[in-house]
Amino acid sequence: MLVWSRTGRALTWAFALLLFAVLYGLPIGVIALASISGQWNGVLPSHMTLEHYVNALQGDSLEQLHVSLWTGFVASAVALVSGTWAALALRPLARLPKRLLDVVFFIPSAVPSVSVGLGLLVAFSRPPLLLNGTTLIVLIAHFVLISAFTYGNVSAGLARLPIEFEQVAESLGARPFYRLRRVTLPLVTPYLIAAFSLSFALSMGELGATVMVYPPGWVTMPVGIFALSDRGAIFDAAALTMVLAISTSIVLVGLSHIPTRASPR
Amino acid sequence: MPADLAGTANAVPAVVRVGVERAADRSSSGIGFEDVTVAYNGLVVLDSLTLAVNPGEIVALIGPSGSGKTTALRAVAGFVRPVRGRITIGPRDVTNVAPHARNIGMVVQNYALFPHMRAEENVAFGLRARGAAADVIRQRVPECLRLVGMASYAKRYPRELSGGQQQRVAIARALAIRPQVLLLDEPLSALDAQIRRSMLDELAKLHRELPSLTVLYVTHDQTEALTLADHIGIMRDGKLVAFGDAQSLYRYPPNRFSAEFLGRANLLPVQALVATGGGMARVRFRDGAFVARNHHALPDGGECLLCVRPHDLCLAPPDAASNALTATVKSVQWQGDMQSVELDVDGHLLRVSCAPMHAPPSPGAPLTVHFSATQATLVPETMVRG
Numbered sequence: 166m167l168v169w170s171r172t173g174r175a176l177t178w179a180f181a182l183l184l185f186a187v188l189y190g191l192p193i194g195v196i197a198l199a200s201i202s203g204q205w206n207g208v209l210p211s212h213m214t215l216e217h218y219v220n221a222l223q224g225d226s227l228e229q230l231h232v233s234l235w236t237g238f239v240a241s242a243v244a245l246v247s248g249t250w251a252a253l254a255l256r257p258l259a260r261l262p263k264r265l266l267d268v269v270f271f272i273p274s275a276v277p278s279v280s281v282g283l284g285l286l287v288a289f290s291r292p293p294l295l296l297n298g299t300t301l302i303v304l305i306a307h308f309v310l311i312s313a314f315t316y317g318n319v320s321a322g323l324a325r326l327p328i329e330f331e332q333v334a335e336s337l338g339a340r341p342f343y344r345l346r347r348v349t350l351p352l353v354t355p356y357l358i359a360a361f362s363l364s365f366a367l368s369m370g371e372l373g374a375t376v377m378v379y380p381p382g383w384v385t386m387p388v389g390i391f392a393l394s395d396r397g398a399i400f401d402a403a404a405l406t407m408v409l410a411i412s413t414s415i416v417l418v419g420l421s422h423i424p425t426r427a428s429p430r
Numbered sequence: 431m432p433a434d435l436a437g438t439a440n441a442v443p444a445v446v447r448v449g450v451e452r453a454a455d456r457s458s459s460g461i462g463f464e465d466v467t468v469a470y471n472g473l474v475v476l477d478s479l480t481l482a483v484n485p486g487e488i489v490a491l492i493g494p495s496g497s498g499k500t501t502a503l504r505a506v507a508g509f510v511r512p513v514r515g516r517i518t519i520g521p522r523d524v525t526n527v528a529p530h531a532r533n534i535g536m537v538v539q540n541y542a543l544f545p546h547m548r549a550e551e552n553v554a555f556g557l558r559a560r561g562a563a564a565d566v567i568r569q570r571v572p573e574c575l576r577l578v579g580m581a582s583y584a585k586r587y588p589r590e591l592s593g594g595q596q597q598r599v600a601i602a603r604a605l606a607i608r609p610q611v612l613l614l615d616e617p618l619s620a621l622d623a624q625i626r627r628s629m630l631d632e633l634a635k636l637h638r639e640l641p642s643l644t645v646l647y648v649t650h651d652q653t654e655a656l657t658l659a660d661h662i663g664i665m666r667d668g669k670l671v672a673f674g675d676a677q678s679l680y681r682y683p684p685n686r687f688s689a690e691f692l693g694r695a696n697l698l699p700v701q702a703l704v705a706t707g708g709g710m711a712r713v714r715f716r717d718g719a720f721v722a723r724n725h726h727a728l729p730d731g732g733e734c735l736l737c738v739r740p741h742d743l744c745l746a747p748p749d750a751a752s753n754a755l756t757a758t759v760k761s762v763q764w765q766g767d768m769q770s771v772e773l774d775v776d777g778h779l780l781r782v783s784c785a786p787m788h789a790p791p792s793p794g795a796p797l798t799v800h801f802s803a804t805q806a807t808l809v810p811e812t813m814v815r816g
């Protein structure tokens with residue numbers, strides 16, 4: 166504890182809680198309230214109802230949940246495999262070239278995702294790379310936006326792995342692939358899970374690029390939420406937001422419970 | 431230099447000699463360094479190392495931190511590639527062989543037990559990696575754990591073991607693959623003093639049980655080296671500055687650095703050497719003269735160092751032909767069973783270890799110390815080879 170006195174500590178906590186409530190609690194609370202309100206004219210909504218949730222869990226909205234989960238899983242899985250591969254491949258590089266490459270990897274995250282979507286749209290709009298109007302272009306957009314984070318997470322994990330484990334494995338007769346499978350990957354499993362969780366969460370919430378490239382038959386939840394609020398169906402949009410948040414949380418909590426035996430010594 | 435190993439064989443304890451002979455029938459392998467040079471980014475950290483570890487022998491490489499000991503070990507394991515020279519294991523040149531194909535057991539400083547595997551899985555790792563049959567694994571894993579006294583800890587994870595226990599498992603893991611050579615890098619440095627002492631005894635016992643195992647042991651601790659090793663190599667700045675069997679290296683250090691590093695010798699600069707026959711020589715120190723062993727056959731007339739160990743300096747003449755030296759007392763320290771006295775002779779520090787005295791001298795007082803001619807050795811300032 167940095168603050169020693171009892172009152173000082175109480176004040177610090179109170180301030181932190183207040184800040185937290187205003188910055189996080191308020192917007193989420195408002196959406197949660199909106200999702201169950203039939204009408205909202207005063208300070209608090211009136212006519213509580215679960216009708217919006219019923220809407221959110223059927224028809225188009227249910228289909229969007231399905232699309233989002235599917236996109237999130239596939240894009241994150243592909244990003245995890247390729248990000249891990251890249252991190253392993255670039256590990257032996259010297260410091261400076263590695264730094265430069267790291268920067269390059271993160272550029273897609275630094276530009277607005279709308280621009281990434283636009284870029285993909287233009288790039289893949291004529292043969293032989295004609296991907297416009299396909300599901301694949303949505304997956305590619307998500308992959309481009311999240312792969313830097315998976316790469317970053319996995320290479321951070323590899324950087325923290327003492328080289329001795331792999332060297333001892335090697336001297337005991339482990340060939341490179343065996344060593345990777347039995348030593349390196351198990352020891353960075355927590356980082357792999359963190360990488361997948363982050364990518365999945367990013368993908369579930371992705372709007373900017375998806376809006377530019379999505380085909381009519383492949384509408385993700387954020388696109389659906391955007392369309393609903395655009396039409397003025399605020400309460401339905403709020404309910405769909407809650408469904409999105411809850412389903413993402415369930416997946417993330419599930420991921421965090423994957424047992425990893427690779428705990429630190 | 432490896433050629434003179436044969437000449438020192440009679441100083442090797444009998445147990446180990448039997449081991450070497452038995453090792454020979456079981457075709458155990460030695461380790462050879464021939465002119466091995468390793469550089470990191472152009473900076474030479476191991477400089478033309480030539481050294482032979484005979485089959486079944488324990489060789490300790492000692493030296494201060496940064497002297498290149500670990501680098502030498504890693505070159506044998508294959509984790510650094512020499513820019514020059516050859517490394518052999520048995521008859522095989524392994525200089526360009528991948529680490530996984532070298533058949534080496536290695537124990538690193540922090541053990542590096544795989545944290546996600548139980549002790550028995552750690553020990554089985556090398557066998558599994560080599561595709562050993564299930565019944566071989568079932569038989570050999572408990573056998574190796576028993577050898578290091580860890581049979582009852584087979585199901586534990588490394589984090590559930592103490593440092594000393596982890597160390598034993600690491601040794602069992604290295605031995606399970608029946609390696610031709612065992613490489614140990616400061617295996618005891620992470621343990622506290624008491625456990626270190628008992629692990630040292632156990633390592634010695636282990637080698638008696640596996641006499642054909644060739645061991646290269648890296649340490650900065652001279653006690654470990656003197657206790658375990660048949661031969662000791664002393665490293666400094668990437669170079670091997672001394673090599674020999676433990677006893678003669680201690681008694682007749684070949685240069686100043688090894689005299690100081692191995693057993694903190696007292697060294698006094700002496701002149702005008704005259705050989706007096708019988709391997710002895712007379713030298714001049716200030717206006718007096720000493721007689722000492724001239725083991726290295728230093729030439730007449732030259733300058734060199736007189737080397738005498740702190741416990742060989744006594745307050746009473748040990749024999750009729752002893753040397754005497756008067757110096758000024760600098761400090762007196764009582765250490766329980768020992769009295770440690772520091773003397774000053776013409777600006778040279780002289781350490782004396784003796785039995786506790788009833789009336790210890792006080793600082794500033796003159797004190798005459800004696801040493802037998804046979805306990806003092808003449809040492810050249812720099813390298814003598816062979």
Ligand SMILES: Nc1ncnc2c1ncn2[C@@H]1O[C@H](COP(=O)(O)OP(=O)(O)O)[C@@H](O)[C@H]1O
Pocket residue numbers: 470475493494495496497498499500501502
């Ligand atoms: N991977 C490395 N890159 C660059 N220099 C290194 C590396 N490993 C060791 N060195 C240098 O090589 C020298 C010898 O190191 P090392 O063999 O570890 O010494 P010791 O084991 O005797 O303490 C040291 O000066 C060290 O800084």
Ligand SMILES: [Mg+2]
Pocket residue numbers: 499500501
């Ligand atoms: Mg070292």
